[in-house]
Amino acid sequence: MQIYNTMTRKKEELVPLVPGQISMYACGPTVYNYFHIGNARPFIVFDTLRRYLEYRGYHVRFVQNFTDIDDKMIRRANEEGTTVKELGERFIKEYYQDADALGVRRATVNPRATEHINEIIRLVQTLIEKGHAYATPDGDVYFSVRSFPGYGKLSGQNIDDLENGARVDPDEAKRDPLDFALWKAEKPGEPSWDSPWGKGRPGWHIECSAMSMSILGETFDIHGGGQDLIFPHHENEIAQSEAATGRPFARYWMHNGYINVDNQKMSKSLGNFFTVREIAQEFDLEAVRMFMLCVQYRNPVNFSRELIQQAESALERLHTAKERLAEAQTAPAETEEDAAFSAQLDEFKTRFCDAMDDDLNTADALGVLFDFARSSNTFVSEPRGKATLEKARALYGELTGVLGLLQHEKSEEFPREALTLLEERQTARKAKNFSRADAIRDELKDMGYAVEDTANGPKLKKL
RNA sequence: GGCGCCAUAGCCAAGCGGUAAGGCAGAGGUCUGCAAAACCUUCAUCCCCGGUCCGAUUCCGGGUGGCGCCUCCA
Numbered sequence: 001m002q003i004y005n006t007m008t009r010k011k012e013e014l015v016p017l018v019p020g021q022i023s024m025y026a027c028g029p030t031v032y033n034y035f036h037i038g039n040a041r042p043f044i045v046f047d048t049l050r051r052y053l054e055y056r057g058y059h060v061r062f063v064q065n066f067t068d069i070d071d072k073m074i075r076r077a078n079e080e081g082t083t084v085k086e087l088g089e090r091f092i093k094e095y096y097q098d099a100d101a102l103g104v105r106r107a108t109v110n111p112r113a114t115e116h117i118n119e120i121i122r123l124v125q126t127l128i129e130k131g132h133a134y135a136t137p138d139g140d141v142y143f144s145v146r147s148f149p150g151y152g153k154l155s156g157q158n159i160d161d162l163e164n165g166a167r168v169d170p171d172e173a174k175r176d177p178l179d180f181a182l183w184k185a186e187k188p189g190e191p192s193w194d195s196p197w198g199k200g201r202p203g204w205h206i207e208c209s210a211m212s213m214s215i216l217g218e219t220f221d222i223h224g225g226g227q228d229l230i231f232p233h234h235e236n237e238i239a240q241s242e243a244a245t246g247r248p249f250a251r252y253w254m255h256n257g258y259i260n261v262d263n264q265k266m267s268k269s270l271g272n273f274f275t276v277r278e279i280a281q282e283f284d285l286e287a288v289r290m291f292m293l294c295v296q297y298r299n300p301v302n303f304s305r306e307l308i309q310q311a312e313s314a315l316e317r318l319h320t321a322k323e324r325l326a327e328a329q330t331a332p333a334e335t336e337e338d339a340a341f342s343a344q345l346d347e348f349k350t351r352f353c354d355a356m357d358d359d360l361n362t363a364d365a366l367g368v369l370f371d372f373a374r375s376s377n378t379f380v381s382e383p384r385g386k387a388t389l390e391k392a393r394a395l396y397g398e399l400t401g402v403l404g405l406l407q408h409e410k411s412e413e414f415p416r417e418a419l420t421l422l423e424e425r426q427t428a429r430k431a432k433n434f435s436r437a438d439a440i441r442d443e444l445k446d447m448g449y450a451v452e453d454t455a456n457g458p459k460l461k462k463l
Numbered sequence: 464g465g466c467g468c469c470a471u472a473g474c475c476a477a478g479c480g481g482u483a484a485g486g487c488a489g490a491g492g493u494c495u496g497c498a499a500a501a502c503c504u505u506c507a508u509c510c511c512c513g514g515u516c517c518g519a520u521u522c523c524g525g526g527u528g529g530c531g532c533c534u535c536c537a
Contacts, residue, residue, distance in 0.1 A: 009467090026537095027537070028537095029537080030535095030536090035537085036537090038536090038537060039536090039537050040537085041537065042537045043537085045537095070535090071535080072535075072536095152466095155466070155467090155532075155533080156465095156466050156467070157465075157466060157532090157533065158465070158466085160465095161464080161465040161466080161533080162465085162533065204535085224537095225537060226536080226537030227467095227468090227531070227532075227537080228531080228532070228535095228536055228537060229536080229537065230467095230532070231466090231532060231533060232532095232533085232534085233536090255537090256537070257468085257469095257531090258530085258531075258537080259537085260530080260531095263529065263530065264530075264531095265530080265531065265536090266537095267535095267536055267537090268535085268536060269535075269536065291475090294475065294476065294477095294485095294486075295475080295476065295477095296476085296477080298468090299468090299469080299476090300468080300469075300530070300531080301475090301476095302475090306474075306475095306487095307474080307475065307487095309487085310474070310475060310486075310487045310488085311475085311486085311487085312487095313486080313487055313488090314475095314485090314486045314487065317486080317487095320500065320501080321501095324500085324501075355477085361477075361478095363475095363476055363477050363484095363485080363486095364476095364477050364478080364484075364485085366476090366477090366485070366486075367476090367477065367484050367485035367486080368484090368485085369485090370484090370485050370486065371484085371485075374501095374502085377500095377501055377502070378501085378502065380501095381501075381502075429496080432496075434496055434497070437496085437497090438496095438497070438498085441497095441498080441499095450498095450499065450500095451498085451499075452498085452499050452500055453495070453498080453499075453500090454499095454500075454501095459500095461499085461500090
């Protein structure tokens with residue numbers, strides 16, 4: 001499989017450190033609020049990558065952290081009159097609720113920064129010992145950017161250019177404007193932990209280094225996140241980690257593009273964001289996943305309700321094909337047409353994998369799935385061989401499953417009232433009382449159900 | 464100022480050297496009591512100007528128009 005590596009700015013063959021295994025880390029949410037559609041993209045992208053790698057037979061260890069201690073957490077907790085810990089607990093739960101609905105599987109491990117304070121302190125200590133970091137009299141610890149020769153290699157930034165644009169906060173006792181905090185001394189009312197430099201809390205960048213390396217090792221395969229993390233977050237992670245261990249940190253860096261609103265990046269600071277929670281009130285979140293997968297992950301994509309509706313309609317087509325395949329009639333024997341379709345199935349699988357192998361081209365892979373759906377819809381218009389049908393069902397399930405789609409059945413529980421009406425309508429139809437039948441259909445429509453007359457009899461469908 | 468991305472039909476979006484996948488919407492048709500679903504047909508020459516090449520949407524150069532990072536941000 002080829003993946004685009006931000007470090008080399010090229011597509012590269014993915015060759016795992018340990019054959020047959022992939023270790024990957026993706027930056028997770030800061031749990032101070034509901035996450036928005038833009039935040040959801042990396043969750044969906046890296047979940048899809050993980051699913052595909054597993055489909056290809058890799059044993060994947062996938063780590064996605066929760067940042068549960070930082071400035072935003074503290075501010076929000078104060079506003080809410082709660083503790084940072086309680087705030088974190090709450091929004092971790094909320095995260096899971098939304099992520100589950102988006103079809104995002106639980107990571108192998110979801111470490112929390114506050115559960116890795118010891119590792120963080122050890123890492124900071126190592127950096128001080130090796131001369132890459134220094135403590136100030138106030139009890140802050142900074143990373144010395146100029147002590148790490150490779151600084152800027154991920155973002156393509158020249159250290160002197162950065163220097164010119166760097167901001168200096170007069171409160172900070174940095175030796176160099178580019179230096180960044182590894183450890184922040186306690187301020188009144190803030191959560192803190194004991195450390196060799198006095199009470200304090202970790203800086204943001206060091207959390208990810210400590211968590212990723214303590215779980216996946218000093219060198220691991222893939223590190224992912226949104227493009228806005230390239231600088232400074234990931235650049236800083238590399239500097240800290242490689243300065244501390246003297247070994248390469250992540251081997252492949254993957255970054256997803258933004259979700260835009262009217263061509264502008266969806267972000268908290270611009271205020272042009274939609275939380276996943278609020279969109280969930282209008283749409284099945286599976287449509288949001290579909291919407292994201294319609295675009296290759298590195299490209300930006302505009303968000304709008306209209307586009308979610310388009311994705312919803314497209315998804316409906318995929319659902320229908322699955323149902324038709326499930327309900328297909330079985331023929332007494334396999335025929336040549338079965339054999340031909342079976343061969344086509346093999347092609348779909350190959351084409352699907354070719355698309356995914358090309359830097360996770362989900363848009364192309366979806367194209368294959370729609371071709372599959374069309375062929376399958378035609379194929380099941382008459383009874384077919386059992387073995388072929390089963391092969392088709394299995395493959396369709398596998399491939400949609402790799403994309404995390406069609407994972408939950410649309411709720412097929414209809415109220416007794418609606419089912420009674422459906423029966424009445426059928427009786428009326430048999431009696432050729434079509435005006436009565438149509439009246440009932442309208443009635444059902446008002447209740448939120450569509451009626452479809454299929455070869456297997458009438459069916460209800462949620463609108 | 465430094466670094467980088469993007470421009471394909473009404474909308475979304477693949478392709479990236481040999482005359483444009485797929486989806487949504489639209490049009491016509493088949494099926495249906497009528498619908499719905501499904502199926503068939505139909506719907507683009509790829510921002511502009513140069514260059515390379517037998518041949519460019521695809522490579523190179525220059526424009527134009529969007530966007531991002533360099534500060535918390537997925």
